[in-house]
Amino acid sequence: MNTHKKHGFWHRYFFSLDHKDIGFQYMLTIFFMVSIGGFFAYVFRMHLAFPDMKVPLFGLVTNKDYNMLITNHGLIMMMWLALGMLLAVAGNFLIPIMIGTDDMAFPKLNKISYWIFLLSVILMIASFFMPKGGLGVGWTLYPPLSVGDFGYNTPYKSFADRFFTANTFVLLAIAFEFTSLLMGGINFFVTTLNKRAKGMSLLKMPMVVWMINIANLLFMFSVGPLVAGTFMLLLDINVGTGFYDAYRGGDPLLWEHLFWFFGHPEVYVILLPPLGILAEIISVNSRKPLFGYKFILTLTLIAAVLSTMVWAHHQFVAGIDPRAATVFSIFTIIISLPFAGIILAYIATLWKGDLRFTLPMKWALGAVALFTLLGGFTGLHLGASVFDIYAHDTSFVVAHFHYTLFPTVIFGSFAAIYFWFSKFSGRKLNQTLGNLHFWLTFIFFNGFAFPLFLLGLAGQHRRIADYRQFEFLMQDPLPLYRKIATISAVILILSQFIFLFNFIWSLKRGKKETEDNPWQANTLEWQTSSPPPHGNFKVYPVVNYGPYEYNRPDKDKDFTPQNEI
Amino acid sequence: MKIFPENASSYGGEVDFIFWLITGVVAVASVIVIFLLLYPVLTRRRKLTKTQRYQKGEGFRNLRLIYLGILLLAIADFFFLYKEGPTWTKIEETLPDKEFHVAIIGRQWLWEIVYPGPDGKLYTADDVKKINQFYMPVNSVVHMDIQSYDVIHSVFIPNARFKQDALPGRNITRWVKMTKTGTFPLSCAEICGIGHANMKATIIVQNKEDFKKTLTKLYKK
Numbered sequence: 001m002n003t004h005k006k007h008g009f010w011h012r013y014f015f016s017l018d019h020k021d022i023g024f025q026y027m028l029t030i031f032f033m034v035s036i037g038g039f040f041a042y043v044f045r046m047h048l049a050f051p052d053m054k055v056p057l058f059g060l061v062t063n064k065d066y067n068m069l070i071t072n073h074g075l076i077m078m079m080w081l082a083l084g085m086l087l088a089v090a091g092n093f094l095i096p097i098m099i100g101t102d103d104m105a106f107p108k109l110n111k112i113s114y115w116i117f118l119l120s121v122i123l124m125i126a127s128f129f130m131p132k133g134g135l136g137v138g139w140t141l142y143p144p145l146s147v148g149d150f151g152y153n154t155p156y157k158s159f160a161d162r163f164f165t166a167n168t169f170v171l172l173a174i175a176f177e178f179t180s181l182l183m184g185g186i187n188f189f190v191t192t193l194n195k196r197a198k199g200m201s202l203l204k205m206p207m208v209v210w211m212i213n214i215a216n217l218l219f220m221f222s223v224g225p226l227v228a229g230t231f232m233l234l235l236d237i238n239v240g241t242g243f244y245d246a247y248r249g250g251d252p253l254l255w256e257h258l259f260w261f262f263g264h265p266e267v268y269v270i271l272l273p274p275l276g277i278l279a280e281i282i283s284v285n286s287r288k289p290l291f292g293y294k295f296i297l298t299l300t301l302i303a304a305v306l307s308t309m310v311w312a313h314h315q316f317v318a319g320i321d322p323r324a325a326t327v328f329s330i331f332t333i334i335i336s337l338p339f340a341g342i343i344l345a346y347i348a349t350l351w352k353g354d355l356r357f358t359l360p361m362k363w364a365l366g367a368v369a370l371f372t373l374l375g376g377f378t379g380l381h382l383g384a385s386v387f388d389i390y391a392h393d394t395s396f397v398v399a400h401f402h403y404t405l406f407p408t409v410i411f412g413s414f415a416a417i418y419f420w421f422s423k424f425s426g427r428k429l430n431q432t433l434g435n436l437h438f439w440l441t442f443i444f445f446n447g448f449a450f451p452l453f454l455l456g457l458a459g460q461h462r463r464i465a466d467y468r469q470f471e472f473l474m475q476d477p478l479p480l481y482r483k484i485a486t487i488s489a490v491i492l493i494l495s496q497f498i499f500l501f502n503f504i505w506s507l508k509r510g511k512k513e514t515e516d517n518p519w520q521a522n523t524l525e526w527q528t529s530s531p532p533p534h535g536n537f538k539v540y541p542v543v544n545y546g547p548y549e550y551n552r553p554d555k556d557k558d559f560t561p562q563n564e565i
Numbered sequence: 566m567k568i569f570p571e572n573a574s575s576y577g578g579e580v581d582f583i584f585w586l587i588t589g590v591v592a593v594a595s596v597i598v599i600f601l602l603l604y605p606v607l608t609r610r611r612k613l614t615k616t617q618r619y620q621k622g623e624g625f626r627n628l629r630l631i632y633l634g635i636l637l638l639a640i641a642d643f644f645f646l647y648k649e650g651p652t653w654t655k656i657e658e659t660l661p662d663k664e665f666h667v668a669i670i671g672r673q674w675l676w677e678i679v680y681p682g683p684d685g686k687l688y689t690a691d692d693v694k695k696i697n698q699f700y701m702p703v704n705s706v707v708h709m710d711i712q713s714y715d716v717i718h719s720v721f722i723p724n725a726r727f728k729q730d731a732l733p734g735r736n737i738t739r740w741v742k743m744t745k746t747g748t749f750p751l752s753c754a755e756i757c758g759i760g761h762a763n764m765k766a767t768i769i770v771q772n773k774e775d776f777k778k779t780l781t782k783l784y785k786k
């Protein structure tokens with residue numbers, strides 16, 4: 001067992017092998033990325049509501065700027081925030097300590113994963129500054145548009161001409177990021193399989209550890225085709241091959257298949273870790289065992305398998321055989337069933353519980369409500385291929401996926417941060433600021449996303465810089481909806497500064513966490529000091545109980561730590 | 566307050582019906598979910614009793630209400646699929662006999678509408694081309710050959726509830742039958758570059774006589 005030594009700045013942020021430090025490095029990097037993604041959202045949202053305005057801190061937004069802003073907003077949020085936060089950060093912080101071990105199985109590999117992640121971030125940022133400007137083709141990168149400024153019609157001048165483009169850099173950034181996540185994922189697997197504390201059978205693992213690993217499995221399964229697809233796209237751009245060029249035997253639809261074969265499972269890769277986080281928080285704050293542990297696990301595995309068979313619901317009207325669309329429609333609608341089961345199991349955990357409305361619990365309940373009521377249910381609308389003919393590529397879809405992604409990625413991450421902050425930092429976040437942050441985010445997220453449903457139903461297509469050219473989209477009350485969405489989005493984004501301040505201030509000056517187990521939780525991370533020592537535990541725990549043994553009839557106190565004798 | 570733009574096609578009503586059907590069922594389901602969430606939230610705040618709280622949810626008996634929920638949703642799901650199937654087949658998989666035929670070709674950043682010339686056949690030397698102006702006769706089945714010269718575009722006619730991507734190297738034939746005369750917007754729903762936001766055409770639906778006159782005018786030019 002390691003003794004805790006004080007290390008300097010460079011050590012902690014660049015060379016540390018400790019999983020908690022590496023998790024922290026990932027987290028800071030992602031905070032940086034998400035502030036860019038959020039800033040872009042602010043700029044283009046302002047432009048939509050007030051098209052003639054010079055957006056403060058940016059200036060006048062041209063069509064070219066607009067395309068660039070939404071594309072990079074989408075890419076950053078999906079690839080770097082969502083995947084990074086929920087696989088890399090959550091996996092790093094939680095897996096080793098929750099399974100009762102000192103570190104990852106391969107700490108050096110872990111460190112290299114982070115460095116490659118950092119490289120991908122650098123490439124991504126560099127792409128904004130290429131001679132022809134940032135990428136503006138939509139985050140789905142559909143060729144032929146993504147092959148160059150004008151698809152295949154631009155004459156091929158020189159290699160440098162093609163290489164130093166945002167197209168190349170973004171694709172390289174994605175490729176490196178996936179490499180990093182794959183290396184991280186392998187590490188998580190081996191760690192989970194080989195390093196669990198004595199007595200921790202697979203079915204005694206906390207749900208979040210399961211979920212991160214299942215998400216990783218799904219990621220590994222689905223990412224291969226996209227990496228191949230990315231490579232072909234890179235060749236099309238840089239060498240002049242024609243894999244996606246219809247006039248030279250290629251097919252642009254091929255990219256759509258490869259992209260969504262990854263892209264749809266990706267949304268479940270993103271969804272599962274927060275579902276795991278919610279399971280922990282809901283169970284602890286209901287003082288009840290998680291209802292249907294094995295049931296949830298089974299449903300998750302079923303959903304993971306199903307999620308690989310629904311990708312073409314993004315392509316109902318993309319030119320695929322309409323008979324195939326029927327099959328994908330059926331699978332898409334069926335995938336609602338396992339998730340309904342999981343959500344109902346969470347709700348059952350609340351029933352007859354003894355609820356504590358702590359901050360993490362608020363985020364968790366908010367996430368469950370919004371995800372189910374407005375994210376999940378509108379998925380049924382879109383899964384019905386007939387309605388998707390109309391709704392595809394309108395703001396209805398934008399509203400739908402923000403209602404699935406925001407509650408899981410953002411609410412889920414905040415739930416986790418408010419839950420585990422004091423464990424890993426040894427200091428408490430300010431509760432008043434936390435409450436303010438929660439309510440502002442909750443209200444103004446709805447204020448921003450809900451009008452988009454109505455705009456979409458009115459026929460507003462997405463990725464449009466200026467709706468004034470479409471008379472039918474300028475009729476009352478649509479401009480008003482756009483303004484409501486924008487003003488809410490601005491307040492939503494500003495509210496995050498409350499969090500940022502709280503986070504930084506509490507890290508340095510927050511009240512000291514005096515207890516090891518302030519929530520009276522069962523899982524192993526709460527059975528060591530806050531913050532944990534370098535090797536996580538002074539004495540390695542031996543597990544005797546499952547993770548959710550709250551209110552066991554044979555115990556006096558209402559919780560039973562996993563390592564209790 | 567109207568939710569959808571005015572419907573002006575023969576099948577648009579069925580698309581709207583699917584939306585309202587799903588919305589109706591979902592509204593009922595939402596009420597149930599809201600109750601299930603709010604009830605414990607409102608009544609179980611720090612009840613420090615120890616009654617019946619150690620439930621692990623194992624075995625069919627304990628999970629029976631959840632299975633019931635899944636079953637109900639499954640019934641709703643299959644009902645949606647059952648209801649929408651025929652409409653999908655009608656719009657996407659079948660082509661009723663055509664009364665008029667055009668090609669609509671996307672290019673950065675405009676729509677070319679190609680009308681058959683006096684011989685009544687498309688893809689012959691006498692075809693006429695119009696930019697961003699799509700004339701069609703009312704109450705007639707119009708076949709559209711959807712194509713693209715360069716990148717992917719998407720033909721979106723909100724008033725017809727119709728959308729289809731236009732891909733380079735492919736010809737995708739779909740149909741529409743407008744039931745009202747007037748002008749309707751046609752936008753491009755797939756990002757296609759800097760001019761994507763400006764890419765729009767006008768659909769002018771005319772009664773059959775006016776439409777004939779329009780065609781003759783087109784041929785003269």
Ligand code: HEM
Nearest residue numbers: 041070071074077078082138139398405409462463464489
């Ligand atoms: C800060 C709050 C956010 C605001 C105000 C916001 C706003 C928007 C808006 C208005 C669009 C549509 C742009 C258009 O089609 O014209 C958009 C696109 C998108 N957003 Fe967000 N968003 C936010 C957070 C997020 C988060 C957290 C995620 C994912 C985790 C996300 C993922 C996406 C994606 C993938 C797109 C599609 C980009 C594309 O069309 O290529 N957004 N966002």
Ligand SMILES: [Cu+2]
Nearest residue numbers: 263264311314
């Ligand atoms: Cu999908």
Ligand SMILES: [Cu+2]
Nearest residue numbers: 753755757761
């Ligand atoms: Cu377009």
